[in-house]
Amino acid sequence: MFGTGLLKGLGVTLKHALDTFEDDRESVPDRYRGSIELGNNRRVIKQPIDQEGLLTIQYPEEKRLLPERFRYIPMLIWDSEKQEDRCTACGICAKVCPPQCIWIVRDSDENGKPVTRCSDFYIDAAVCMSCSFCVEFCPFDAIKMNHDYELAVYDRYPHLVYDMAELTVPLEYYAALWPTQYEEEQARRKEEEEQKRKQDEEKAAKAAARAAAKSAAAADESAAKPKRSAAELQALAKERAAQRQAQGQAADGGGSGDDEADAKRARMEELKRRAQERARQRKEQSGE
Numbered sequence: 001m002f003g004t005g006l007l008k009g010l011g012v013t014l015k016h017a018l019d020t021f022e023d024d025r026e027s028v029p030d031r032y033r034g035s036i037e038l039g040n041n042r043r044v045i046k047q048p049i050d051q052e053g054l055l056t057i058q059y060p061e062e063k064r065l066l067p068e069r070f071r072y073i074p075m076l077i078w079d080s081e082k083q084e085d086r087c088t089a090c091g092i093c094a095k096v097c098p099p100q101c102i103w104i105v106r107d108s109d110e111n112g113k114p115v116t117r118c119s120d121f122y123i124d125a126a127v128c129m130s131c132s133f134c135v136e137f138c139p140f141d142a143i144k145m146n147h148d149y150e151l152a153v154y155d156r157y158p159h160l161v162y163d164m165a166e167l168t169v170p171l172e173y174y175a176a177l178w179p180t181q182y183e184e185e186q187a188r189r190k191e192e193e194e195q196k197r198k199q200d201e202e203k204a205a206k207a208a209a210r211a212a213a214k215s216a217a218a219a220d221e222s223a224a225k226p227k228r229s230a231a232e233l234q235a236l237a238k239e240r241a242a243q244r245q246a247q248g249q250a251a252d253g254g255g256s257g258d259d260e261a262d263a264k265r266a267r268m269e270e271l272k273r274r275a276q277e278r279a280r281q282r283k284e285q286s287g288e
């Protein structure tokens with residue numbers, strides 16, 4: 001029927017208005033129950049999940065508690081336990097970032113050799129689209145999404161291009177913003193570390209077993225081999241020298257009466273003679 005959609009829309013608006021009135025009537029004066037006091041009349045208000053109406057808040061003094069999965073601009077994690085940046089400058093986040101707003105400069109040691117840490121890390125917040133791809137792909141849990149959305153500035157450049165110092169936050173800050181995800185990650189990291197430790201131990205045990213087997217085999221081999229005395233070795237060397245001498249003499253003297261050697265010599269003589277003959281003929285032909 002004509003106008004039904006319009007009436008439905010007005011009905012939804014009316015429902016929200018009545019719910020809001022009802023919620024406010026029920027919540028006042030304790031509508032701030034459970035809110036987080038920041039001091040100086042500032043507080044973060046958590047709207048109950050079962051609340052149907054719209055809770056009016058006095059922004060910016062009052063702010064709504066953001067859900068854990070809220071994401072704005074990425075932040076880099078400083079591992080307070082290990083006292084180091086988690087980022088290894090692998091560059092994966094920069095590669096996967098759809099609008100290409102991450103710029104990484106890898107650090108190097110005193111010899112100019114690249115090392116696994118950044119000397120600088122920039123994100124252009126004016127271009128970032130908060131897709132969280134960088135977070136999804138980072139293999140070291142080094143980049144996470146920040147909740148801080150109050151980034152308004154007068155000039156886009158350079159104020160919205162954040163460097164490493166501006167992006168870095170301690171692990172505890174991330175743990176407070178993303179408690180559930182942080183707990184899951186910690187459990188996973190512990191499990192992975194445990195697995196790695198076990199694998200390393202297994203590898204070391206296998207290597208030790210291999211080395212022991214090798215040295216045992218070498219010991220067996222040397223034990224099985226009969227050892228010769230110095231006199232025996234001397235006699236053996238003398239015998240070999242005599243054999244070599246006899247072979248040399250046979251090679252020198254044995255060929256004079258040999259038919260094969262004679263035939264070879266005769267053939268060489270014949271070839272020499274033919275060559276001389278050909279040279280003489282060429283000389284005659286040329287008229288010399």
Ligand code: SF4
Nearest residue numbers: 087088090091093138
């Ligand atoms: S933030 Fe992660 S993905 Fe990006 S460079 Fe650092 S370690 Fe690699």
Ligand code: SF4
Nearest residue numbers: 097128129131132134
């Ligand atoms: S959130 Fe998306 S757009 Fe922003 S830096 Fe990460 S990958 Fe790039």
